[in-house]
Amino acid sequence: MIEKPITDYDEEVRNCSCSYCGNNCDDITYLLKDKKIVGVRHACRIGASKIINDQDQRLLNPLVRNDEGILEETTWDVALDKTARLLYESDRPVLYGWGETSVEAIKKGIKIAEKTGAVMDNQSTICHGSSIQAFQNVGHPVMTLGEVKNRADVVVYVGTNPMDDHPRHLSRYTTFPEGFFRKNGRKDRTVITLDPKYTNTAKVSDEWIQFNMNEDYLLFDALRMLLKGESLDEEEIAGVPTSQLENLIQIMKNAEYGALFFGLGVSQTLGKQKNVDMLIQLVEDLNRYSKWSMLPMRGFFNVSGFNIALTSETGYPYGVDFSRGYPRFMVGETTTIDLLNRREPDFFMAISADPGVQFPGYTIKHLINIPTIQIDTHWGPYTELADIVLPSTRVGVETEGTAYRMDSIPLFMKKVIDKPENCHSDEWILTQLYERIEILKQEEDN
């Protein structure tokens, strides 16, 4: 199907920032007509779907469940007062989400968590958490995507399929663009994909190395041995012929600048953070011969920003528990899924996240028994379980804010169109909640 180019617009806004995946493409042009977005240039399919999204499921007014269990429109004052009181009176509140909002809002959230003794957690808890654990175990050699574009001659993707999840990763940063030292773009680069599946990324790579699922650790360890000049007795490691691995390690060793990206295929399969540990050590070893760096392929446009903001405030990246008055972080203990599985929380607020889409059913079942609050832009599966709904605005479209790209580069996202009249930004909503909680506290103290 070929869609016709959009010609019916009266304003063009350049250099907008896409608010979907961790690529944070900031070269997007919005096409407006009568102050409404009618078209998007440069964005990929999924990015565009988020920018020009359907409005018939848009949350437009605050909602509170009535006695019949039906959500009913109400005023901001009523909804905010109720939320603040529930949060203030709870013993084990969890504030979850944050991947699709600005760092400014996240900072407000941290203040609330501190004040109410809540657990502050984001989507890392169900995706790249184990990668972050590995980084804290052994450190990791970082890079920016700009460096990759200008310098990289060898690009390796492990357990990730950016052609589907981060569609413009290859075209904007790593593979196709011309760089300062890579004048001929694609021709100057070797791209290798390691994946059990023949993914769309594998299809556009120079080489696809298929390895057995759940044998990541073995594979990376074998590569390290080869790099150190050891020979392998086996003919096949993790389903890959040893000769193919020898060839791969030669290419990696001889790279002028190597960039390695890895995805959930590495950090969610058997071995989890240990796989990432091993991958980091491989990259470390490679640095004896050449310059190599690595990055996890972060999903939402600001999951990385949450980890950075929380680490700079508390020293821990996610799943931070303030219940004792000081921050604590313990994997499997203070992390959302574990808390819900143990049926501990007595208050749950999701901010720009949909646990109805993301959590296992068994985990969600605890949300039936406790007050649940939603701060989001659209009606989703979680709304069906929410007691109070606070309608917010879209960062990078209706609200300005800062987000961190997957390589930890902060980018400012501008406001382009006006928000729906009765919606407010996450930052505004959280500020209001904070103020109300302060008042409740003062009342109690007196």
Next chain:
Amino acid sequence: MKVMVNTGTSVIQAFYEKKGSTLKDEYRQSAAVAFMDLKDMQKLSLKSRDKIKIKSEWGEVVLYVDISYDAPHEGMVFIPRGPWANIIISPETYCCNVPTYKGIPAEIFKTDEDVLLVSQLMNKVYNKYNLDDDKLTDKPVYKKRMI
């Protein structure tokens, strides 16, 4: 038939999720689907868009079936992430904070039961507010009021 279930993101499901149309049929058609090896489908005399019931230790749910593009090995089923897949995946984190989204043993049966829309599914499975199923559709259900 016994199978191993993997869940994960699919572009089409992500497209409708981000577009904000999760209540509609288009989201159900993209996320409430079990992608199967053709051989497995033949074993149960299934055609594309027939329906199956899938049961794991954690729950059961009715899904459409379709032929997998990645032609996985026999005995493997892929379901895009979403409210339907959630019902059967394992909450076990092995103390590593991430639930088990992949590698869930399950059993499948051919069925004539309906694949539910999001609002009906959430009401049936979690039944938080005990709502009347007939009133739940592909549109948000809420009471308007003059503010």
